[in-house]
Amino acid sequence: MSETEAGFGAPSQGALEAHLAPYAARSSTSRGRRYAETPPAARTEFQRDRDRIVHSTAFRRLEYKTQVFVNHEGDLFRTRLTHSLEVAQIARSVARNLRLNEDLVEAISLAHDLGHTPFGHAGQDALHECMRDQGGFEHNLQSLAVVDQLEEHYGAFDGLNLCFETREGILKHCSRENARKLGELGERFLAGRQPSLEAQIANVADEIAYNNHDVDDGLRSGLLTLEQMSEVSLWHTHFDAARAEFPGIEGRRLIHETIRRIINTLIVDLIETTSRNLARVKPASIEDVRSAPLLVAHSDEVAAQAAALKRFLFKNLYRHYRVMRMANKAKRVVTGLFDAFTDDPRLLPPAYQARLAVAEESANDAAAPCHESTQARLIAHYIAGMTDRYALKEYQRLFVIDNN
Template identity: 50%
Template sequence: MKQYAVHENNSLGREHLENKSPLRNDFQRDRDRIIHSSAFRRLMYKTQVFVNHEGDMFRTRLTHSLEVSQISRGVARSLELNEDLSETIALAHDLGHTPFGHAGQDALNQCMKSHGGFEHNYQSLRVVDKLEKRYINFSGLNLTFESREGILKHCSTKNASALGKVGERFLNKTKPSLEAQIVDIADSIAYNIHDLEDGYRSGILTISKLKQLDFFAENYGNLSNNLNSNEIDEKVCVYETLRRMMFILINDVTNNSRKLLNQSNIKTIDEVRNHKTTLINFSETIQNYLNDCRSFLRIKLYEHPRVKLMTSNANKIITDLFNYYNDNFETLPIDYKTPDKKHRSIADFLSGMTDRFANEIHKSLN
């Protein structure tokens, strides 16, 4: 492991002191606590793009988190960084996400606009710091500082000010660990490639539409040149193309990051944190490809009428539920009820719902 990697022996530790485990290092212990949490299990029924009732072949937050974890471990291993820490952050990064994907998050943020807003990264930290209740001596999972830091990918200045040391980097404009930077990149790789795949599965992104994306068209063309694609099922060709695209992204970020690290002459974790730019990054050419993917997905998939209808329904469900519990706070489950923080309590409850549970509760109110 490189000297600028995070090592468990140099961890800044846990908020509540605990004896070391004789079987696992601290980051492995964090990982296991996340996997056994109720919030992690609920990711199985939380949406990426297509809501739960659209079909069981589409990705959920759980499958996405596992995919981000797999990519993160591979990149961390190649760069001789801490695989366990990258895996842990990846598995926890979406614990605070609402039902109905980004549509649910946007709706809840609007409902909370006058009450501090809603950020799913901040909520993920709330889950592991406060909302999971599994231990006698403390609320939350009592994760290490390094795991908590990596989970908090984005944070407003106001929220950061209230978080103590874990929020300081947003105030001081410093960088997180390289392991956290890896998860950020892996998240981007996973959702771009896999949203293309789910869009194809749904029938919204046809092969002709996918070929409008240069990154896809180039790799599909290379595949066709090397194989007689007329004799291969179209689905297989599309999946093989997407697999090759993912390999290119992972290979590029690994090689380019190694180059950036060597050029920066970084020696310590402190130098990583104080470096003016992130050191885990794509080359300019591949970053442009990824930017094109984002634009393509926004126009061709996320703004498609079928997806926008799901977005509209999600907005209504979250807004209706928020208004109901705002008017009937006494019906909120006791585990979520904090009398002096009414609206935050409601947001905690709603963000923890699965798509299915939110739909069922909404139907019961009509």
């Protein structure tokens, strides 16, 4: 009898994951890390990934990065950090019901926005335009760059050295051109294969979380009204049900009661539909999952309702004139920063000037390993890592003369 079986010592990775379905991702069969490490004690490899993500600098910065509202517009709106926590909570609930790997799905959920720019999608669009001639900018690839290169926590390697399965889940989308550069990680985009079920869950949980928290923030800000929301079938069904169960309920309590019912409906339908898909396809392993069509999905009816909510938000919230005004300002800030650093790289902080010197030296040395090869990409890394308020302060430092 082993020490673990006798009740002594830390349980093995296999024991920690013995309850999982046969098609779940397992640490014991992971494709591994880019740099070999001694296996962790008392936790799985995916738990180690989650822990590294939580302790990363990029994760802490998410507290001051936003999606629709800029950070200084109010303390009550969601940030990328609270959004990532909501995604992880939803994803873990789904994974648990399907006997999938909760640690992996949590790690992916917590890391999926690490590469987002300041000012949400407006900042990403601006940085993509700035980088158009250098391959563009895409936040999924930037999240991968954060965990593979940019974090500086360990003596033995750059980045966080995460497992293949975690990195795979972070990379939700990828062009064929970029996929060819990524080796094993990009193969599924070229071959038309799927990621793990855990990665699929994190992707859908992301949509569930941001659609519903954008409704909440839109109503809180006054950019959306309850009258407008009545146009959305998914909303008014649960809004009416909440008022029927709790006569006299109103205000924020009514809004929260409605949103929690919507989220519950989406989660339950996702679990039930995915369970039916698994029963139909009968995957026996994670490789069967990779070869199958997408298995994590909503029913046709609920998918149509969720899509209608997304269209409503695009038209009435994301294109609201007040949001568009702030988005325009955000783009000017990002573009201004990029142009200033491009015109004179000496304006970059010393750490990035040092990275630029190393990149230039490597570019001139044919025997040196490929690292960051362009000034533009290093500038994009710097800007993408900024929080909303830091980007605004940096812009002021560069362009505003302070008489005080």
